[in-house]
Amino acid sequence: MLFKTRNFDGAPVALQARNLTVSLPETPGNPQVLKGIDVTIRQGETVCLVGESGSGKSVTSLAIMGLLPQALKVATGSITLQGQDLLPLSQAQMRQLRAARVAMIFQEPMTALNPVLRVGDQIMEVMELHTDLPVAERRARARAIMEQVHLPDVDRIFRSYPHQLSGGQRQRIMIAMALVLEPVLLIADEPTTALDVTTQKQILSLIDELQQKHGTAVLFITHDMGVVAEIADTVYVMKHGEIVEHGPIETLLRQPRAEYTRKLLSAVPSLSPRAARAVADNTVLRVESLNKIYGGGGILKKLPQAHAAKDVTFTLPRGRTLGIVGESGSGKSTVARCIMRLIDPTSGRIMLDGTDIADLSRRALRPHRQKLQVVFQDPMRSLNPRWTIAESLIEGPLNYGTPRREALAEAARLMGVVGLPQDALARYPHQFSGGQRQRIAIARAVMMRPDVLVADEAVSALDVSVQAQVLDLLDQLQRDLGIAIVFITHDLRVAAQICDEVIVMQRGAVVEHGPADRVLSTPAHSYTRALIDAAPGRFWDFHNFRELPKVNHAEPA
Structure with a gap:
């Protein structure tokens, strides 16, 4: 079944916001950031709050948590958690309520976690602040919740610091901290935006699994309509601080009423690759047997080597876009940084307009740098x-x-x-x-x-509508100026819309390489098939509001 079709009629209300208005009282005219919004979340229900940046999604979550900046004030309305009005509570009372009854997962766990505390101690700290449990029981419950979020080697990770974990593991720690006290409401603010598709799928499945186990109400804030299609029971669409439409997920995706909702849906990139363009023979960039090995040194003992790029080879003509896709740690950004000579390759050739720049000194490289430019994620x-x-x-x-x-x-x-x-x-x-x-x-x-533009996750943090505008801009610049583009992304929808050729990387190696329409439509490698099948909302046509045939690439035809 494509959508969740659970019925929550009669289920207890976990959270209810009524006529909630948030304003800037120190600004002339008291402009409103939230304009009388109404939101209801029932026990066990997943409500998605969607909209572009500046629509008021995060302000809504901060108002619920009692964490609004000093410049913002709740002007009217009420926020009740299981019937208790939260707005009259003092800061001390709200501190007791946070984590115990309402918890939050933030977008970037590296900034939310304390970098100088072991992650196991940070989970225990939540219980120390909100319970009278003895240390031994806190430790046991921390380990138990770490196992529930499917972290491997719990003993090692319990003693690890945040920087020693992957992005997906850090997000699992955040989920463990949020759910260890079994709160009534979990607020997830863009928790999967920076994750690759397979890790994202794991995190979404994990939240759903734990929700079923604990009966938690979930408020999921996102701009990714693919994610919404996968997880939502009910959707609220926000624009400029107002709710413009809400309803069950299937109704909203099949029959969107508001023009703004239709605009959001139509901006979602399609997984169907764009038509192939003619191949030019004027190669501007050629990479041959590129290798990058980290580690292997050490003073007292030899450190293990990490082969971040293994014999990567490709050519890129002018006016064409090459996409490099894969999970975090696959070697995508390592290849990009080697091309840019932001790091030195271990071996291989990087031919830019016929000149091998792989071994050039900083002085010799300087005249070539203007031919290579980069656009970073942030x-x-x-x-x-x-x-x-x-x-x-x-x-x-x-x-x-x-x-x-x-x-x-x-x-x-x-x-x-x-x-x-x-x-x-x-x-x-x-x-x-x-x-x-x-x-x-x-x-x-x-x-x-430049002759070559390297775009390293250049649109991954943007709203779908803004993302579409930036992709159109890159396409226009490419047609006008003949720039060749190396496009690094973990989003296969974006790769399908902008790339002529695609390289799929796994653990530093190229596992598949070919025209985008062939690689993304009829993938030959099992890893490519797994990436495509992990893409959220892959069975829904967001442009025409209809279901797509279910094709599972997990096994070859």
């Missing part, structure tokens, strides 16, 4: 927060001898190309949305007039 970290946008854009050209006036004129022109006003040049990165910052990062890369 533009807020790659843009200097103290520089105006103009200063960020012209830095590269100035370093290569372009007169300042000419560089500023080109920066102003590119603002129009990427869909931003020229007056944006005088502003700073924090004054833009995530999608706008990514457009600025693309403009900065294009300022250098």
